[in-house]
Amino acid sequence: MIDLQGFGPQLWAGTLITLQLACASLALGIVLGLGGAAAKLSGIGPLRWLANGYTTLVRGVPELLTVLIIYFGATAALMALAGLFGYDAYIELSPFAAGVTALGLTFGAYATEVFRGALRAIPHGQREAGMVLGMGRRRIFLCITLPQVWRLALPGLGNLFLVLLKDTALVSVIGLEDLMRKATVAVGYTKEPFLFYLCAAFIYLTLTIVAMVGIHLLEQRANRGLARS
Amino acid sequence: MDFGVIIEHLPRLLKGALTTLELVLISGIVGSLLALPIGLARHSHRGWLKALPYAYIFFFRGTPLLVQIFLVYYGVSQFEAVRESALWPYLREPYWCALLAFSLNTAAYSAEILRGALANIPRGEVEAARVLGMGKRLKYRRILLPRAFGMMIPSFGNEIILMLKGSALASTITLLDLTGMARTIIARTYTPIEIFVAAGAIYLLMSMAVIALFRWLEGRHNAHLAIARPHTARSAAQPSA
Numbered sequence: 076m077i078d079l080q081g082f083g084p085q086l087w088a089g090t091l092i093t094l095q096l097a098c099a100s101l102a103l104g105i106v107l108g109l110g111g112a113a114a115k116l117s118g119i120g121p122l123r124w125l126a127n128g129y130t131t132l133v134r135g136v137p138e139l140l141t142v143l144i145i146y147f148g149a150t151a152a153l154m155a156l157a158g159l160f161g162y163d164a165y166i167e168l169s170p171f172a173a174g175v176t177a178l179g180l181t182f183g184a185y186a187t188e189v190f191r192g193a194l195r196a197i198p199h200g201q202r203e204a205g206m207v208l209g210m211g212r213r214r215i216f217l218c219i220t221l222p223q224v225w226r227l228a229l230p231g232l233g234n235l236f237l238v239l240l241k242d243t244a245l246v247s248v249i250g251l252e253d254l255m256r257k258a259t260v261a262v263g264y265t266k267e268p269f270l271f272y273l274c275a276a277f278i279y280l281t282l283t284i285v286a287m288v289g290i291h292l293l294e295q296r297a298n299r300g301l302a303r304s
Numbered sequence: 305m306d307f308g309v310i311i312e313h314l315p316r317l318l319k320g321a322l323t324t325l326e327l328v329l330i331s332g333i334v335g336s337l338l339a340l341p342i343g344l345a346r347h348s349h350r351g352w353l354k355a356l357p358y359a360y361i362f363f364f365r366g367t368p369l370l371v372q373i374f375l376v377y378y379g380v381s382q383f384e385a386v387r388e389s390a391l392w393p394y395l396r397e398p399y400w401c402a403l404l405a406f407s408l409n410t411a412a413y414s415a416e417i418l419r420g421a422l423a424n425i426p427r428g429e430v431e432a433a434r435v436l437g438m439g440k441r442l443k444y445r446r447i448l449l450p451r452a453f454g455m456m457i458p459s460f461g462n463e464i465i466l467m468l469k470g471s472a473l474a475s476t477i478t479l480l481d482l483t484g485m486a487r488t489i490i491a492r493t494y495t496p497i498e499i500f501v502a503a504g505a506i507y508l509l510m511s512m513a514v515i516a517l518f519r520w521l522e523g524r525h526n527a528h529l530a531i532a533r534p535h536t537a538r539s540a541a542q543p544s545a
Binding site for chain 1: 371379470472476487
């Protein structure tokens with residue numbers, strides 16, 4: 076059996092942080108993605124512009140750079156902002172908050188495209204049917220469009236979540252005590268880099284497998300009302 | 305924003321960008337060469353031939369690239385045998401380690417793309433090749449592979465862009481690529497916003513160039529298919545893991 080030299084609980088604690096980070100970024104990313112998709116499909120020019128700029132920028136810049144920009148840039152920006160109000164203390168964004176912001180922004184940019192595709196895949200007749208039944212715009216969106224968007228967007232979102240799960244490792248670069256960072260700390264003590272990084276790799280692999288199974292179950296549930304072809 | 309800092313350090317940033325491009329280009333080529341046998345084996349119908357590439361692809365697509373880089377750079381040196389081997393002068397250098405990790409990683413993704421393309425070739429074309437009496441090797445060389453290459457150009461372009469963005473991770477093992485260079489400059493000047501934004505802009509330009517290149521390649525390679533094909537939406541998602 077492999078000997079983790081007492082670092083097992085530490086790796087476990089890191090795994091929990093990684094999971095928290097992934098879930099928080101997922102929540103932020105889904106909100107941003109829905110907002111972005113709504114903006115891209117809206118009739119208002121500046122909104123469309125803004126959403127297009129957002130997705131182009133975030134998708135063209137490395138995730139690591141996004142994390143670094145948010146972590147160091149947001150600190151500088153917050154301090155400049157606070158300075159305007161005559162507040163001079165040192166402000167720092169926590170690595171967790173910076174990580175959630177950066178990964179959420181990245182997820183949101185890709186999710187925008189997924190949601191946009193899903194929204195456009197819903198036949199126009201269904202909205203008209205809702206209008207004929209006398210439903211308001213909000214009710215049509217909540218009762219007819221949104222439940223179907225979920226089903227259509229799920230495969231794309233699932234892939235994005237798997238990517239996100241792996242991208243969480245980047246936040247260790249700015250010092251968050253996630254799985255990757257814990258592994259690095261363990262390596263520092265034990266001088267067994269191969270063992271601990273391989274261990275981390277297999278934990279990530281396990282998380283990926285669990286996520287894949289979860290996504291599969293969600294997809295099955297979302298498609299339960301549909302005839303199988 | 306102080307643009308003076310950006311202009312002053314632009315030459316060094318561009319030097320970093322050159323290293324980034326070099327990493328992407330070399331690992332892209334090596335990765336594609338590796339992907340060919342892996343993808344072909346993955347496409348095979350024999351169970352035992354499929355199993356190994358499957359495990360390889362699953363490992364490299366299921367774990368973070370950062371872990372893979374650390375495994376190669378820090379992990380391999382744990383073993384006495386490696387430190388005494390002839391390869392050690394290379395495996396000691398962050399540059400070669402980054403290249404190795406990127407090549408292995410992109411090989412896994414590209415192999416999966418190749419398998420997907422091979423699986424999606426219309427059945428009739430495969431049968432036509434057999435009807436013409438082509439042997440297995442001739443069939444792959446003349447029909448299946450060229451057709452698969454044409455089909456995989458868009459996804460391969462996406463993969464190269466992911467590679468370009470992933471190459472930023474080389475900075476974590478002290479390599480002075482674009483991100484590494486930006487971080488070094490910032491450590492001295494402490495102007496994170498300016499320099500990171502400049503680096504981001506350079507990355508953006510590079511990915512736009514890659515997109516344009518693959519658009520052109522696609523148009524060239526698939527010119528014979530260009531007759532009134534319905535415009536298909538480019539997939540927004542990254543390749544699945």
